[in-house]
Amino acid sequence: SYVLTQPPSVSVAPGQTARITCGGNNIGDKSVHWYLQKPGQAPVLVVYDDSDRPSGIPERFSGSNSGNTATLTISRVEAGDEADYYCQVWDSSRDHYVFGTGTKVTVL
Amino acid sequence: QVHLVQSGADVKKPGSSVKVSCKASGGTSSNYAISWVRQAPGQGLEWMGGIIPLFGTANYAQRFQGRVTITTDESTSTTYMELSSLRSDDTAVYYCARVVGWAFEYWGQGTLVTVSS
Numbered sequence: 561s562y563v564l565t566q567p568p569s570v571s572v573a574p575g576q577t578a579r580i581t582c583g584g585n586n587i588g589d590k591s592v593h594w595y596l597q598k599p600g601q602a603p604v605l606v607v608y609d610d611s612d613r614p615s616g617i618p619e620r621f622s623g624s625n626s627g628n629t630a631t632l633t634i635s636r637v638e639a640g641d642e643a644d645y646y647c648q649v650w651d652s653s654r655d656h657y658v659f660g661t662g663t664k665v666t667v668l
Numbered sequence: 669q670v671h672l673v674q675s676g677a678d679v680k681k682p683g684s685s686v687k688v689s690c691k692a693s694g695g696t697s698s699n700y701a702i703s704w705v706r707q708a709p710g711q712g713l714e715w716m717g718g719i720i721p722l723f724g725t726a727n728y729a730q731r732f733q734g735r736v737t738i739t740t741d742e743s744t745s746t747t748y749m750e751l752s753s754l755r756s757d758d759t760a761v762y763y764c765a766r767v768v769g770w771a772f773e774y775w776g777q778g779t780l781v782t783v784s785s
Contacts, residue, residue, distance in 0.1 A: 593771035
């Protein structure tokens with residue numbers, strides 16, 4: 561099965577840049593989507609198709625995808641960005657959706 | 669704006685079944701796939717399966733094959749997820765989500781299912 565690996569945690573100071581990686585075999589050939597989830601809430605889509613943002617998502621959230629790694633970048637981090645972040649792809653070989661292991665972002 | 673409203677929390681005995689509903693409003697719901705994603709306490713997101721209401725065909729994650737059934741009632745824009753042979757490790761929050769492209773754009777509020785004797 562297709563596996564997406566994320567670092568368990570990322571810590572960043574306010575105003576700095578957080579980068580969250582999502583590793584998968586030739587993930588650059590797939591479209592990657594990113595979600596944030598705050599405690600007790602449903603996930604929210606923040607980036608889709610590698611680098612597009614849904615309406616209402618700040619430009620501070622951006623994405624890239626190449627080779628075996630996709631990256632979600634959060635610029636000018638704010639306290640409100642503290643959440644769990646998940647990457648996700650469609651595994652066409654098995655007609656399954658796959659989520660990454662999740663990364664907890666802590667704002668120092 | 670699309671809204672997905674799920675049924676309320678439920679407590680079930682081991683070995684029983686649970687059926688969670690997800691009612692969609694706003695937009696042309698039947699053209700879009702609805703998926704079910706669950707999250708065990710303190711754990712990550714896990715895709716269970718999905719359905720395209722317009723066609724009524726469902727596909728399921730391998731680990732849930734034979735235990736999960738996803739159906740839809742187009743007349744009420746409601747999708748259902750039924751999980752059988754419940755075990756304690758099925759205790760989780762169950763979410764429905766509408767798929768746009770290959771991303772989950774809209775999510776329900778989640779339904780806590782507790783499996784306990």
